[in-house]
Amino acid sequence: MSDIRCAELRFEYPGGVRALDGVNMSIRAGERVAIVGQNGSGKTTLVRHFNGLLRPTSGTVTVGDADSSRTRVAQLAASVALAFQDPDKQIFAGSVESEVAFGARNLGRRGQDLSDAVEGALESVGLGGEKRTNPYDLGYSRRKLLTIASVLAMNTPIVVLDEPTTGQDLRGVRIIEAIVKQLGNDGRTVIAVSHDLRFVAENFERVVVMRQGKIVTDGPPEQVFAEESWPTLRSTNLEPPYAATVGARLGLGSTPTLASVVEALES
Amino acid sequence: MLALERVSYRYPGAPRLALRDFTLTLNDGEVVGVVGASESGKSTLALVCSGLAPRSIGGSLTGRLLVDGDDMQGRPMHEMAAHIGICFQNPTSQLSQVAATVFEEVAFGPLNLGLDRLEVARRTTSALEKLGIGSLAERDPERLSGGQMQLVAVAGLLAMDPRHLVLDEPTAQLDPAGKRLVADSLASLARSGTALLIAEHDTDLLAGLCSRVVVLDTGAIAYEGLTPEVLADERLTEFGIEPPSDVALRREVESAGLHLDLPA
Numbered sequence: 001m002s003d004i005r006c007a008e009l010r011f012e013y014p015g016g017v018r019a020l021d022g023v024n025m026s027i028r029a030g031e032r033v034a035i036v037g038q039n040g041s042g043k044t045t046l047v048r049h050f051n052g053l054l055r056p057t058s059g060t061v062t063v064g065d066a067d068s069s070r071t072r073v074a075q076l077a078a079s080v081a082l083a084f085q086d087p088d089k090q091i092f093a094g095s096v097e098s099e100v101a102f103g104a105r106n107l108g109r110r111g112q113d114l115s116d117a118v119e120g121a122l123e124s125v126g127l128g129g130e131k132r133t134n135p136y137d138l139g140y141s142r143r144k145l146l147t148i149a150s151v152l153a154m155n156t157p158i159v160v161l162d163e164p165t166t167g168q169d170l171r172g173v174r175i176i177e178a179i180v181k182q183l184g185n186d187g188r189t190v191i192a193v194s195h196d197l198r199f200v201a202e203n204f205e206r207v208v209v210m211r212q213g214k215i216v217t218d219g220p221p222e223q224v225f226a227e228e229s230w231p232t233l234r235s236t237n238l239e240p241p242y243a244a245t246v247g248a249r250l251g252l253g254s255t256p257t258l259a260s261v262v263e264a265l266e267s
Numbered sequence: 268m269l270a271l272e273r274v275s276y277r278y279p280g281a282p283r284l285a286l287r288d289f290t291l292t293l294n295d296g297e298v299v300g301v302v303g304a305s306e307s308g309k310s311t312l313a314l315v316c317s318g319l320a321p322r323s324i325g326g327s328l329t330g331r332l333l334v335d336g337d338d339m340q341g342r343p344m345h346e347m348a349a350h351i352g353i354c355f356q357n358p359t360s361q362l363s364q365v366a367a368t369v370f371e372e373v374a375f376g377p378l379n380l381g382l383d384r385l386e387v388a389r390r391t392t393s394a395l396e397k398l399g400i401g402s403l404a405e406r407d408p409e410r411l412s413g414g415q416m417q418l419v420a421v422a423g424l425l426a427m428d429p430r431h432l433v434l435d436e437p438t439a440q441l442d443p444a445g446k447r448l449v450a451d452s453l454a455s456l457a458r459s460g461t462a463l464l465i466a467e468h469d470t471d472l473l474a475g476l477c478s479r480v481v482v483l484d485t486g487a488i489a490y491e492g493l494t495p496e497v498l499a500d501e502r503l504t505e506f507g508i509e510p511p512s513d514v515a516l517r518r519e520v521e522s523a524g525l526h527l528d529l530p531a
Contacts (some may be wrong), residue, residue, distance in 0.1 A: 039414025
């Protein structure tokens with residue numbers, strides 16, 4: 001299994017916009033980690049280093065034993081699969097089935113093994129009945145689920161989801177929550193970039209908070225969403241989840257999730 | 268005033284209607300929210316209200332779309348665009364793709380309205396400031412984060428000072444502070460008399476912004492009413508919509524047999 005390590009990671013886009021400004025972090029194999037922070041704080045830029053789509057301006061990113069700046073994207077793809085924030089930048093195939101098969105085939109899967117992977121991934125996002133559909137005949141939210149299926153079919157040890165719940169209705173959010181849980185149970189690493197702090201608090205064991213290309217706090221939801229951390233959250237345009245604000249108002253301690261509010265009220 | 272009278276719409280080649288017998292009137296200055304599961308017709312409704320369906324994307328429309336009392340039947344797209352602005356779900360679809368900077372991007376709409384250059388500059392600066400993105404003015408719009416791009420798209424609409432506005436998930440990619448800035452700007456537009464129709468999954472946002480909410484199901488109105496009542500209705504989750512945070516928490520607590528007594 002592969003850990004991810006970033007050391008003094010800096011990245012500047014052409015034109016001089018500094019998106020990452022000295023990130024030091026590591027993610028252990030099997031962790032469920034959410035990356036949060038204000039718009040433009042560097043979240044997407046950071047995760048795009050994990051599969052080599054971006055290379056550091058300085059500093060290093062290693063995935064397992066591989067230095068991402070010296071490893072080809074095709075090789076990193078066997079370890080890290082990333083679902084884009086904007087599905088339309090990822091989708092290119094003429095049918096749902098071939099879209100999902102593309103990444104898995106590139107990793108060498110063929111025949112029955114490939115069709116099982118495609119089938120399983122489509123079922124898990126609720127698109128099992130749409131194999132022959134043109135992706136652009138699906139609405140935005142189902143196109144987004146399709147990109148997640150493509151990533152699942154690759155069966156990589158590390159899965160990165162960029163804003164997975166954006167545009168999803170209740171059913172879509174529940175599907176994504178089930179996927180995160182299942183990946184966690186399988187011992188695979190799940191990394192999600194998200195603004196949806198309810199989703200983050202309810203489904204991740206670790207929350208990394210970014211501001212202007214740096215990590216400003218990093219810990220379990222109970223710590224990151226505790227009242228003491230609210231000034232830090234607000235400094236990067238975030239608000240604590242509603243459950244946490246209720247817990248604080250009622251003097252229940254740190255209650256980032258609905259269940260933790262109920263539990264605190266019961267005791 | 269923006270009114271739809273018994274509007275039905277079918278996409279080109281589609282077997283079923285995407286919008287069925289839809290009737291809704293928004294008075295000047297009124298903000299109405301539209302919620303519904305994915306593919307329940309929210310985006311279609313936005314396309315129909317803006318006139319893009321069927322003018323740009325084809326398909327067939329029956330019923331009437333009235334803007335300030337005028338039937339829009341047969342009016343060309345550029346005329347529609349002068350009356351109603353639309354904010355697309357995906358901000359990359361909104362950008363002009365011809366602007367080299369965020370400032371030019373936001374100025375693109377008002378320039379096309381034929382306004383005097385000083386007025387364009389004034390409106391552009393003001394829209395950027397309202398949304399807290401003045402510091403992005405010289406940046407390349409193609410190299411922004413998803414949320415920044417969404418703010419630029421909304422700024423472009425504010426700069427056009429639209430008579431009426433339909434928005435398809437305008438805050439989906441925004442951080443909470445960005446959401447608040449967009450909500451404040453929309454509320455202030457409404458106070459100036461603009462009617463706003465907002466399709467959103469974020470019921471917390473709608474709770475603070477809309478007077479009425481319409482629930483869509485397979486292209487037709489399932490139910491509608493005043494915002495607090497619609498959003499607290501038990502049926503909301505059956506229609507695939509996440510209730511506002513306070514409603515969800517209260518339900519969770521009550522289903523455990525407990526009571527939530529929140530000090531005001």
